[in-house]
Amino acid sequence: MEPFVRLESGACALPQINIDTDQLLPARFMKQPRQPGAGYDRFLFHDLRRRPDGSLDPAFPLNDPRNAGARIVVARRNFGSGSSREAAVYALVDAGVRCVIAPSHGDIFASNAVNNGLLPARLGESETEELLALLAPGGVRAEVDLQACAIRAAGRSFAFAIDPVWRVRLLNGWDDIDMTRRFADGIARWVAADRIARPWAQQMPEAAP
Template sequence: MTTLESTACALPFINIDTDQIFPARYMKQPRSVGYQNFLFHELRRHADGELDTDFPLNDPRNRGARILVARRNFGSGSSREAAVYALVDQGIRCVLAPSFGDIFASNAVNNGLLPARLGEDDIEALLAIAAPGGVTMAVDLNACTVSAQGQVFEFRIDPVWRVKLLNGWDDIDITRSYEVEIAAWLARDVAARPWAALHAPD
């Protein structure tokens, strides 16, 4: 699927780190219990554990949202891949933000979650659109655009990451996509440096 059309949930915060996304104390839990149950655990709940109805993801109008809109530096902090697992288990498939933690963004792509970077002004416009709740947006990975209420915004993503997401590939699949070129290089290298070629044991 190259286009995602879904409710978009506005999270108008900066520096949402991986510990806020998935608190460290839940790392001992197996993923089979459903990591979505721990997503934004402290932010979504009051001290007594009850859900905070003011938190955007708890708004019934945003139920089933697959797109998040956030401010800069989303996913900063530790290299905790469980933060991405929790988002994916919740059903989130795209996060729109001006910038991301580097390791978070890499983990996101490897798990089929699109970290789409937009300018700060565009993000503020999208946050304003999404703020009422229940607003649908369309993210087109082919065109690298976000459409919302008649407006179109362009986003940026590393070209290799885009190829991985479009094809459902991981790093090994990317390497395999160059099999012909790799084989040709190996053949040339063996011809030029036969003494360096690896031989199977007798």
């Protein structure tokens, strides 16, 4: 997984509350395989960003050419609520999004985000509203600094929150196995000491046939 240390990119304002995983990726598109080139980005916000005839709705912020290529999304509270579908995160990541800023995120969504290298940054309600206002014109760039837990845009700086364990994982690009490997030496010492202290508890070798 690619480490997340600092990201500078266009930032798109989505001033909505309760954006759920079915809005992020409608369930009917979840049959796609998860592999490079599967293209979940084609379905990101599918029903919000399109009109009934299938054409793109120019009023949806991500359809604004000024927001093309934005890797940072800012929304109101409870982003990623709803079902546990990890494919909603796939759609964001496949579209190039590396950070979603909101006052709160769905718990399972946030965990899935970290597992896929996407930063779920928590910002206070008033700071989120200020940031949304700064980004509203479109085409505004922002910087997300995970080392400093800071967001910078249009001359303003905001401190965001992130679970400290998730911060370590993202900074290093680690998955759950990598997190466990940090303690490999300590685990080896414990196993060696336990073999001496409890020889009767050790797995016996299988008898030869």
